Amino acid sequence: MSIKYVFKRTGGWLYLNTSLGRHPLRGAGVILMLHRVLNNDRAAELPHRNELCVGPDAFEHLLIWLQRHFECVPLMTLLLADPESVPNRPRVALTFDDGWRDNAMNAFPLLRQYQVPASIFLSTDFVGSRQHFWWESIGETLWGSHGQVARHSLIEHLQHAGRPLPVLLDDIDDERRSLALLHYLQSLKTLDARTLSDLTEACPHGAQPQALDWPQVRMLEDSGLVRFGPHGASHAILTGLDDQRLHEELTRSWTALENGCAQPLPVYCYPNGDNDVRVREQVAAHGFPFALGTQAGLYRHDGDPLNLPRFGVSQRNACHPELLAWRIRRGARS
Structure with a gap:
């Protein structure tokens, strides 16, 4: 401490x-x-x-x-x-x-x-x-909460949108990886609403509404x-x-x-x-x-x-x- x-x-x-x-x-x-x-x-x-x-x-x-x-x-x-x-x-x-x-x-x-x-x-x-909040859907998909297939698919969509993932998002240390994800999600706020909507739709939808x-x-x-x-x-x-x-x-x-x-x-x-x-x-x-x-x-x-x-x-x-x-x-x- x-x-x-x-x-x-x-x-x-x-x-x-x-x-x-x-x-x-x-x-x-x-x-x-x-x-x-x-x-x-x-x-x-x-x-x-x-x-x-x-x-x-x-x-x-x-x-x-x-x-x-x-x-x-x-x-x-x-x-x-x-x-x-x-x-x-x-x-x-x-x-x-x-x-x-x-x-x-x-x-x-x-x-x-x-x-x-x-x-x-x-x-x-x-x-x-059933509309989803983009930062939750994108964040949890990139974290791997919905499996690696969904994560890699979203990564490809993000690359097409001109937002490739930073290297630290593959860090084996959870704390560093989570902090890198936080900064990355904050950077996505500058994307236009249509792009964010498309990226959200590329994420798996949960069983319950958000x-x-x-x-x-x-x-x-x-x-x-x-x-x-x-x-x-x-x-x-x-x-x-x-x-x-x-x-x-x-x-x-x-x-x-x-x-x-x-x-x-x-x-x-x-x-x-x-x-x-x-x-x-x-x-x-x-x-x-x-x-x-x-x-x-x-x-x-x-x-x-x-x-x-x-x-x-x-x-x-x-x-x-x-x-x-x-x-x-x-x-x-x-």
Whole structure:
């Protein structure tokens, strides 16, 4: 264990366990960003999964820690709170991006057990469909989860797309290979949507859909613990769309939520967090007073409501939430 790692964990613990450390959080809110809760922790530990996935044990550990140090509130309660009203404990709101099926299967039972509210932001084209999220399908196929025949077939498709695999993706060491896969998947984000769709179709399709369906959405909403907002329709990066496609993406996602939910959130969640002045103006023109980005920082009511900061939750900092506290500490000083 490195000295830097010990320093961060110790500093994070002191930050939330001393009155001096907690002082920068007075009047502020913390918005956490999650994506998936897998059905076991070992699967979530490798680097190419760690940033977007947590396991059930880590997620439960995180919820217990949050309840010890924060008041866990719905997102809108945090966003609409009177900034002059300073609660006894800092507030935290949980958000999940994309609308993965495991949000209902693995995350919700723990949210219900600990009575922690959450907001899930749906890429609405995927809901109730067999359409697959490209980074999951491509990533797991390249990892070898679907066998070597499928892996080699996808490698050929990627070569035709001008994206040959780096040598490290054949490394015998799982940690190095997983880290190389993470960086490679991040590089694929620059491909156009059609190419990514074709590559996804070249991957094996699992027995279960990857996304929630509308009955699951309504079941979660009926619990009173979960609300839903838009995360794009197709999960296209909004900054790369022309004005017409941007309008269609914003409209289609909201229409789907109005039809599928009783009370959709008036909060947009940017796919990949990408936004610029043009996108924010269009989001505001479509009637959204708030939008979520991915830049780390505290919510203090005085920033841009159309680019709200969030702290990402990974398997690593869910297992060791003192590391998350350290990130929050850094955000409080920015």
